[in-house]
Amino acid sequence: MQLVELAHARSGDKGDTANVGLIALRPEYYPTLVKQVTAARVARHFKGMITGPVERFELPNLHALNFLLHGALDGGGTISLKTDAQGKVLSTALLRLVVELPR
Amino acid sequence: MxxxxxxxxxxxxxxxxxxxxxxxxxxxxxxxxxxxxxxxxxxxxxxxxxxxxxxxxxxxxxxxxxxxxxxxxxxxxxxxxxxxxxxxxxxxxxxxxxxxxxxxxxxxxxxDLLGRLEGLLARGHELRNLDTGRPLSDVRDRVLAANAxxxxxxxxxxxxxxxxxxxxxxxxxxxxxxxxxxxxxxxxxxxxxxxxxxxxxxxxxxxxxxxxxxxxxxxxxxxxxxxxxxxxxxxxxxxxxxxxxxxxxxxxxxxxxxxxxxxxxxxxxxxxxxxxxxxxxxxxxxxxxxxxxxxxxxxxxxxxxxEKLKVSVAYFYGYKAVGTLVYAWPDAYEKARAADRVLRRRLESLGLRFEAIHTELLGADATHGRLALEDLAVEGLPEVQLRIGVRSPDRAAVERFTRELAPLILNGPPSVTGFAGGRPKPEEIVAYWPALLDKSMVEPCVEIVEV
Known part of the structure; x- marks a missing residue:
């Protein structure tokens, strides 16, 4: 299934880096996110769309993961020519990722 | 609160x-x-x-x-x-x-550090860019604002x-x-x-x-x-x-x-x-x-x-312009892509140099890129907005780009509309330079005004 069924998300920017906060819709989904939505997996998902590496941070207290997508915004802020110059909806692009929910 | x-x-x-x-x-x-x-x-x-x-x-x-x-x-x-x-x-x-x-x-x-930059740089505070590591002296003559x-x-x-x-x-x-x-x-x-x-x-x-x-x-x-x-x-x-x-x-x-x-x-x-x-x-x-x-x-x-404060420096970067046209069914997506190809070829033959040319097809790939196209039947789209942006240190190149969009209405792919807004205007780009500075170099000041 797509992540959108297991998680919600919000994203923002810092210069040319976008952050995507990914939050489990139920606490019991969180381990699945930790296991399957790795930095490497997210980097593959966005391949060709971002120029830098992907970092991942865990927030088990909030059942959330935070991803930093470096080089995601065509220079970012005022430089960027993108409609989504601040990466506001990159969060929803991550929710397209397909994961498997263990039984 | x-x-x-x-x-x-x-x-x-x-x-x-x-x-x-x-x-x-x-x-x-x-x-x-x-x-x-x-x-x-x-x-x-x-x-x-x-x-x-x-x-x-x-x-x-x-x-x-x-x-x-x-x-x-x-x-x-x-x-x-x-x-x-x-x-x-x-x-x-x-x-x-x-x-x-x-x-x-x-x-x-x-x-406000704008009036103090010379002194800070002279005293060895390089205000290196937190993202790129470059010293502020690289863009010193283009700085417009600097604030801790x-x-x-x-x-x-x-x-x-x-x-x-x-x-x-x-x-x-x-x-x-x-x-x-x-x-x-x-x-x-x-x-x-x-x-x-x-x-x-x-x-x-x-x-x-x-x-x-x-x-x-x-x-x-x-x-x-x-x-x-x-x-x-x-x-x-x-x-x-x-x-x-x-x-x-x-x-x-x-x-x-x-x-x-x-x-x-x-x-x-x-x-x-x-x-x-x-x-x-x-x-x-x-x-x-x-x-x-x-x-x-x-x-x-x-x-x-x-022991540091973040400093935000704004500096002049160059120019950009973004223009749009709307293409209608049938083949809205294909028409918009074709128009993009025509425009790019014309910019190239004019010898215009850009740091970046960025094309999006709104209604298809603007926000999710290729991820969106994987599950989208583009043939059926009722309309697509072609959005092209350019960026350059050369204002004349950006200005000329803004004049190359409208001709496409009559000399490019068909079924095009949505140009009522007129020619896009070149904009100055003011970019952002994040840096760190020793806290001891900044002295906050508090005043009270009685009304």
Whole structure:
């Protein structure tokens, strides 16, 4: 299934880096996110769309993961020519990722 | 405490609604985005009485009688690059409202480094770009604004001196909320857990309604009455715990899931949220639903602040322009792509040099790129908006690009419309240069104006 069924998300920017906060819709989904939505997996998902590496941070207290997508915004802020110059909806692009929910 | 503006351009009704909708002690108004300072610096260079967030003055005019009557205090970074002029404008309005002798305005300055850059660079402060590592000397002759992010401390000092309205230049968004808590609860300068808790409170409400149901993805269809959305309220306690709620009878929603969305917004390393006041650890935050539209926040841990301040430098980068055309079914997507190819070939044969040419097909791939196209039947799209942008240090190249769009209407692919807005205009790009500076080099200054 797509992540959108297991998680919600919000994203923002810092210069040319976008952050995507990914939050489990139920606490019991969180381990699945930790296991399957790795930095490497997210980097593959966005391949060709971002120029830098992907970092991942865990927030088990909030059942959330935070991803930093470096080089995601065509220079970012005022430089960027993108409609989504601040990466506001990159969060929803991550929710397209397909994961498997263990039984 | 409640926010009245999450950014410059936020809902004009919000400050009035927040001070009249129920009891509040502090109103926090955030106006300064990263690029705002350069715009304000430009305004100030044309007219020395400008350079602040002008919208703040009519907002205050509307609420000052209520604020004065109820003893509500206001913290605002509306001062931009000219907090004294902003304070003067607010004082003039207050006197006109008959509040002479009844109001004190605090002014926080010391963040503006534009006039000090030569000295700082000469003394070996290189202000290297945090992202690229380049020294500021690379772009020194193109710098338009330079400001250090001050923390809560000078605002606390203004409140301590009896200010009812505190107007600052560049301070952190979180400092505007943390300062009233330090002031009201007399938190010591090294109470890192408490300072971190206040910082988390600030981060939670700094974007206004974005934590009370606005721009909230989780369960968004069932969030009630956004037309009447209530901005969040922090009910803070001396022990660093706080609850987030909103005025009764307002729309929106305060839920653990919605607050969590705001907590992760613009997040870097969650264990090290660095401000001038402390380092907050967002992995220690505990949230629980404590009633309808009420979330309790506890457990926040913090660490000592660093010896650096963040500096935001704005500099001239070059020019850009973005133009659009709309293509209709049949083959809307293919027509838009064909038009893009034609345009690019013409730009190339004109010998125009661009740092970047960026094409998006709105309605298909603009926000999700190739991820969207994987499950999309593009043949059926009723329309697609072609959006092309260019960027260059050469203004003439950008200007010529803006003249190459309209001809496509008659000499490019068919079924094109949506050009009523006319030729796009080249824009100057003011870019942002983040750096760090030793705290000891910045001396915040607090003044009080009696109205």
């Amino acid at each position: 409640t926010p009245g503006q999450g950014f410059w351009g936020d809902w004009l009704e919000a400050p009035h609604r927040q001070v009249t909708g129920g009891p509040v002690d502090y109103l926090m108004m955030d106006y300064l985005a990263e690029v705002t300072m350069s715009i304000l610096q430009k305004q100030k260079s044309r007219d020395p009485s400008l350079g602040y967030a002008k919208d703040f003055v009519p907002s205050m005019e509307r609420i000052l009688p209520i604020v004065a009557e109820r003893g509500i205090k206001v913290t605002a970074n509306a001062g931009g690059v000219n907090p004294r002029a902003c304070a003067q404008a607010v004082a003039d309005v207050a006197r006109r409202l008959g509040l002479g002798g009844k109001l004190r305005i605090g002014i926080v300055t010391g963040d 992010y001050l923390g809560a401390r000078p605002i606390v000092e203004a409140l301590r001196q009896g200010a009812d309205v505190v107007i600052t230049g560049r301070v952190t968004d979180t400092g505007l909320t943390l300062a009233p808590m330090i002031h009201a609860f007399d938190w010591p300068a090294d109470a890192w857990d408490l300072l971190a808790a206040g910082t988390v409170a600030g981060h939670t409400i700094e974007c206004g309604a974005q934590c009370s149901g606005g721009n909230c993805l989780v369960d968004w269809k069932r969030i009630p009455d956004l037309a009447n959305v209530g901005y969040p309220i922090v009910e803070a306690r001396p022990d660093g715990t706080f609850e987030i709620t909103k005025h009764r009878g307002t729309g929106g929603r305060i839920s653990v899931a919605g607050v969590t969305e705001q907590l992760v917004y613009e997040m870097g390393d969650p264990a090290a949220y660095i401000t001038p006041d402390c380092i907050a650890d967002f992995t220690t935050i505990r949230l629980e639903q404590a009633g309808r539209d009420r979330v309790r926040v506890s457990g926040v841990r913090g660490r000592p602040a660093t």
